[in-house]
Structure formats: structure tokens, C-alpha cells
Amino acid sequence: MSRAVTNVVVAGLGGQGVLKGTDILADVALRANFDVKKSEIKGMSQRGGSVTGDVRFGDRVFSPMVPAGEADYLLVLEPTQVDPNRHMLRPGGILLTPDAVDANRLPGKRTLNVALLGVLSAHLPMSEDLWLAALREGFDAAFFEGNKTAFLVGRQSEAAKVGK
């Protein structure tokens, strides 16, 4: 079965865990035996500025950068970063913002990145086991339970049901 390339862009501000989010997603895609490319810009963006990370996976990925207007999914961790990144989304692409999850049900503000990955996960073909394995290994052991909770809040949210 041929698997076309899926394009995901994650956006936010430095310190919000944008790149950690793309790490986890890329890891899950690798575990699912896809060809994967992940692109990020480091440097000055780390000082509280805008940060975006691209993840692309499928049978064969060429450019590591999601072309503008071709993102299937745009995850935005900070509402002010929606407008600067909206042009990345393809027509009919899915925008996931912090509104997609109930913040009161998250174990902490810093788990928003994982919660939005949970919402995204419901739209993607990778199994829950792979996601949880990636979360278990992507963070210190002490954070796993909190991340698992946040992930499941996202995965079981209303926004996630659209993908089912």
C-alpha cells in the first residue's frame, strides 16, 4: 500500500515545547516504519521568539520542509501564532489550537504540546501503543504519567472525534 506524505507543522513560542512535540511525532512515525523528515530552525528563536517545526512522513519524503499551503495539520500552542502560520495550511487542512483541549483537565500548562499531539493522533494512522512508547522514552520517567494523561485528554477530546 502506498502511503502519501503527511505534512504537520507545529508552531508556538520558544520554551513551549514546540520542538519536543515534533520530536515525539517524528519518533512515532519512525516507529511506524515510515520515511520521516523533521525540520526546525534553532538559534535566536530560542529566546522567546516564534518557533516552528515541520514533520513529514510517508513512503518517501524529499524536502524536509513543509511547503507553504501544503500542511495537512497545523498545531499551534500559542493563539498569537495562528495568524503568522495559517498560510502553511492547505485548503481543507486541519488547524488545532489550544481551544481543542480542556485546559482544566491537563496536569499542567506545559503538557499542552502533548495534549495537542493527542488530538492529532486521532487523525493519524499510528497506534496508541506507539505514541505511548514515544512519550515514555521522550521524557524523563517522572513526567510519563502526566504526559500520558495529557495525551489521552487530547486523544479523547471532541476535536479528536473529527478525525475518527
Add this chain to the structure above:
Amino acid sequence: MHHSDEIPLPGGDFSDFYLSLRQWVLYKLRRSSIDMNETNRLLLSGDEAIALAARHAGVALGAGYPGTPSTEILEAFSEYGGKAQWSPNEKVALEVAIGAAFGGARALATMKHVGLNVASDPLFTAAYTGVSGALVIVSADDPGMASSQNEQDNRRYAVAAGLPMLEPSDSQEAYDLFFEAVEISERWNIPVLFRVTTRVCHSYTVVRPRETNGTARPANFERDIKSRVMIPAYARAAHRRLRRKLGEMEAWNEKCHLNPVIPGDKALGIITSGISFMHVREAAPQASVLKLAFTYPLPMKRIEQFVSGVERCVVIEEGDPYLVDAIRAAGLNVEGKAEMYRFGELDVPRVRRILNRDLTPEPAKPPGKPPQLCDACQYRIVFEALRKRDCIVAGDIGCYTLGVLQPFEAIDSCVCMGASLGVGLGLRHVLPEPQAKRVVSVIGDSTFIHSGINGLVEMVYNPPPNGHVLIILDNSTTAMTGHQEHPGTGRSLDHEPAGKVVIEDLSRSLGVKRTFVIEPRFGTNEFDQLLNDCLSRNELSVIIARRPCILIAKQLKQYEARACEGEKKEENVACCN
């Protein structure tokens, strides 16, 4: 070599999957070695792939200076168990690597594109001397300037110095081509320029490492005075030898496997290299493509053959028109990109535009939020003090360059590493007194060690009539690039105790009597008073504003505790603190 076009498509082999999983865990845990005898898939950045290849190829020593996007190479090389060290600057790093390669070892020097400017003096003459072992020099260019002061194209250095150049387009190629670089270096006894760009360095792509380790010869000194002592009499012969080697490499490059053709439609042929290859394959999947990886000296016969086999031939390259100029100079009819695409990175949409000869203005990217000094950063106090006094600030390269942005706008120049000293002094020499006395040079600790020391010597030797004020912002780390150590921190690349350069001792030893160390603190006016005092005199002053970067407070405690443990063990006495 796995050419990227030949990477096996991921299959459904479960054993492979579990191996990759285990490998990934190992990698994530940053174990010091990666088992190299297993077929597996790793997701590595280009920098990590270079580091892993260097480890597998038996590189004995890696030296460099931190600089985006090259920094992670030596960090990963160290984590994989290689011997890696930060030098005070790129020139010293390259010289250390040249020495190691004179001793017959395999050596690696890493730096960002502008770092190669600093190292260009040894670079040019190392092309003449050649090496006995292997020397791979990584130049990490930053087209689009994600974190740099210019977007110079270092492919020019290969031509200018006469060094063979390899350019990978993803992590697998970075890994594979590194072995090729070592082989080329040892075969022709010449340093190899390994040119990468931000998108290769910082993109993560799948890598299958080799199954076998490279075999490096043991280091051994063999005297070869005429090759290594570049007095004019020997250098004249060395230049001829270099040109002969380049001729041989060019002939080899015509026939080697490093520049494959991806067959396609004859109506459109594309010649490309590096990351542009990936954009091309996506933007024009039907085109015939000549992908160049060994990009100096160029295989012009192979290029000619390709050009003559297609109807329309377009050269797609990021940055300068390096390939297209060389190919046209050889009399071949190829199309280049319009000047508007010379600026910034290429991507898939831009490659489509180039192929469509689209000259309409590109859509402007909506502005994001610019970076800023951290809220609790001690530099805020310094820049606020400079702003209030309307100082003329000769700045430098680091986090603190952000002092140029709102709300401070308190930097008036930033040219290159270490320039704050010389530029500030030059201004003081020529400006009328009321202006001259407002000139201050501001530099960080790592940048001061890198190339500010020379400027301090200049300040002592050629003091301006009204003296000068130098502020060294000492946050005990190379913060901008991700908190690397440097000689002023007293810790090595892997954060172990090392010899320490004490900046105030250095300043006083050079004769700057007015050398002050102060901790800038919110809620006091100590710093303001000291600055007032220094600005009011016609003397030389050095103010070292010292407080560790708040982002590494926790790590610093761990390093210090570790160092303390080590001391206790060694001396069997109670520790100092």
C-alpha cells in the same frame, strides 16, 4: 554509498522495527556508544550523522568553536565517545586538527560559515602542506541567516583555497559522504571541505549506519620538512603539487559514483547539489537530475554529457551562482535562477517558481514574534544603563546582540566576533570629544576569549586620547549557541574541570589598572555608578559584569558538585565550598 535515491523503502519487517526501537532508546539515552553492528534506522540530524560517521570512521580528535548550525556536531561526537574539544576560536581549532592530521591521525574541525573566515589563514596554506592522516573541515553555512550575521556561500572557499569539497543533501548522505571525505583526504593527502547548510544540519532524516567500523592508522610522526614548512622555496613546489592533486581529483570525480544521474524526462534536466536536490525532486519529480555531491573540482565532462542529453537544463542551487557560473564558463548552455532567488533559503515553492521563470514578487511571510533578552537576564540592567546615557555602543555577537531590539535599542554596531573592541576604539580615535566619551565596547565572555583578547591588546597599545570603556558581559557560558563551555568557564566540552582563563587577571596583566568585576543586580544602582565613573575619566576601564546565565543555574550547580567530588577524591581533603 547509499545514495538517497536508493534508500530501500521502509518495509513491514518487524525485527527491523524492534531493532530500530532499541537503537532509538539507546540514542535517546545518549549512551556513549551506538552499537554499529546492527542494521537499524536512526532518526538523526545532519550534525549527528556527521558525528556518528566521524566516530565510526575512527576520527581521533574533533576541534571547533560553537556556531549555529554546526555546534551539535562536536557535542554529539563527544556523546558518542569521541574526543572532542572546544578551542578558543576556529583558527586555533583548525590548527589543532591540522596538527593531528600531520601526526597521521584522522581529524575533524567544525565551524559555522563565518568561522571559516577566522580559520581561513591556516585553511589556505594547509591546502599546500597537505596532511598525512585525514582532515575533514566542516563548514556549516546559514543561507537565510536563521542565526548569523551574513549568508556568505563557503563553496567559494573550496575554489579559493583549492580544496576538494563534498556536499550532502540529508543525514544519510552526511553520514556516507563523511567516509568518502576521509578516503579522499587520505588518498590525496589533502584536507577536505565538507560543506553543509542549516537545513542539512538541523533536519532529522533516517540514517542506516554502516555495519563496519573504519580502520584508522595509528598516529605516528614522519618528518617531511619540504611538505610542511612553508618557506617560499618549499611553498612554490607545494603550490604546483596542490594543482596536480586537483587535476587528479577532477579526473577521478568524472568517473566516481558520487554524482549520480536520476533518469527522467529529457525535456527538463536539472543540475543541483546539497539540500536543493531534495526540493528539486519534490518540485519536479519528472525531471532528469544530475545530483552533484563532489562539487569541487567539478566533473565538467559529466556535466557536459548531461547538458547535451536534455532539451532545457536548469541549475538549481541555493545562494551564490557558484555552479551555474562554473558551468557557463565551461561554455555550456544552462539556465540559472533569477537574482531574486539568490537571497535566503530555497524551498519547494521557490524551486517551482525558478523552473517556471516566475519573477512576480514572492508572498511576504507574516512576521512572527522576534526573540528577546530573557525577562530576568542581567544584561537588561546593562543595556538599560547604556540606553539612559545615550552611549554609542560597539556591540558583538551573542545573546546580548538582542540589546539592539526594543525596549533598549542600545547597540550601534555588530560586525563579527570580537569586532566590538576594534570598532569602539576606532570610533573613540576620530569622534569629537563629547561623542567619543560616550563610546563603549560590549562583548560577551565567550566572544571575548574567541577574538576580543586581541582587541584588548590593541586598546592597551593604542589607547584613544579619552581612554575607553570595555564591558565584558560574563555569563559563564556560550549562551547563544546553547550553552557551550569555553576557556573562561574552566570546564571542557563535556563539562569536566579544565584549565581556566581568568578574564580579570588577563586584563590586569595587560596593564589595565581599572579592571572591575561587578554583579549586575536589579534594585541597586551599583552598576550605574561604576559606569558613570568609568565614562567620566580619560582612562582605560574594563568592567566585567558577571553573573551566570539564569538558564543554566541548575546545570552549573551540578558541574560544580561534580568538580568538588573529583577534587575530594584526588586530594582527600575537604572541598573549597
